[in-house]
């Protein structure tokens with residue numbers, strides 16, 4: 001068992017108040033600390049200049065401020081994407097990506113180190129599963145990237161390493177903190193799942209205000225099973241029923257993500273099949289041309305991608321296409337992986 005030091009970001013306000021009390025500090029210090037951490041994104045206790053020096057010293061010696069340690073950064077502040085490599089308190093590696101496009105600055109965060117879901121086309125799957133991240137470790141990615149970003153973060157997507165719904169409690173807690181303490185609108189926070197049906201129902205029942213994306217990636221169980229083994233326990237018809245339930249409870253559309261893989265799910269027949277499958281489901285579709293990794297899969301030619309999207313233009317649902325940023329530094333969707 002590793003010796004874990006709890007970080008400030010894993011403590012509740014009342015736990016922090018107890019510590020302040022122990023150090024004979026006034027409780028208004030909590031607001032000052034929260035302001036430094038969640039609005040000013042400070043890196044060190046010593047930066048909190050309106051706290052008494054002796055209190056800073058006591059806090060510094062007893063509580064870690066940031067649970068993650070940055071060990072590498074690829075790309076420049078002027079690039080459209082920058083990738084950050086962090087070490088967790090259990091010494092596992094995770095990656096987070098900062099992306100800029102016009103007035104939008106998006107942070108793509110990890111919910112686990114590695115992933116156990118084992119989708120055949122995804123680089124993270126090759127790492128296997130290492131650990132669930134704590135709430136603080138998830139939130140810290142947003143804080144540390146905010147500190148490094150010249151523009152304010154406008155969107156957060158849980159689309160980095162890991163399956164968010166296999167770390168449901170911490171993911172929901174962290175999304176609430178990003179919303180309430182960092183102040184990002186709930187509709188600007190998207191959770192992407194490979195399709196854990198039971199948790200889609202839970203998210204609807206708990207009336208969580210965040211956006212939901214589901215990685216569908218195929219128009220039939222037959223094709224989906226080949227690339228996503230999770231289909232065996234979470235078949236497409238169950239995913240669709242869950243999407244309908246989600247809409248009935250929240251009046252919000254699920255976005256189905258669909259990674260286009262050459263000769264697997266990208267021909268005209270698949271496009272027509274997809275329309276038939278989703279035509280009565282309240283949803284949107286987001287097409288992601290495959291970002292190649294060291295695998296058997298290839299991105300289809302532009303002609304095939306355009307043709308697929310053109311066929312979907314006639315569908316009753318809205319289709320968008322996502323060209324991942326940062327593929328030159330392996331920071332695109334599904335390219336995050338650390339091989340020791």
Ligand code: SAH
Nearest residue numbers: 122159162163192193194215257291333334
């Ligand atoms: N585990 C979650 C979130 C992380 S993956 C999920 O699977 O939804 C985020 C998105 O990237 C998913 O839609 C996934 O299907 C897609 N993806 C995975 N590998 C990819 C790759 N190499 N190229 C493009 N998209 C990929």
Ligand code: SF4
Nearest residue numbers: 115117119122125194
């Ligand atoms: Fe895990 Fe998502 Fe990659 Fe599948 S696509 S292995 S669920 S991170």
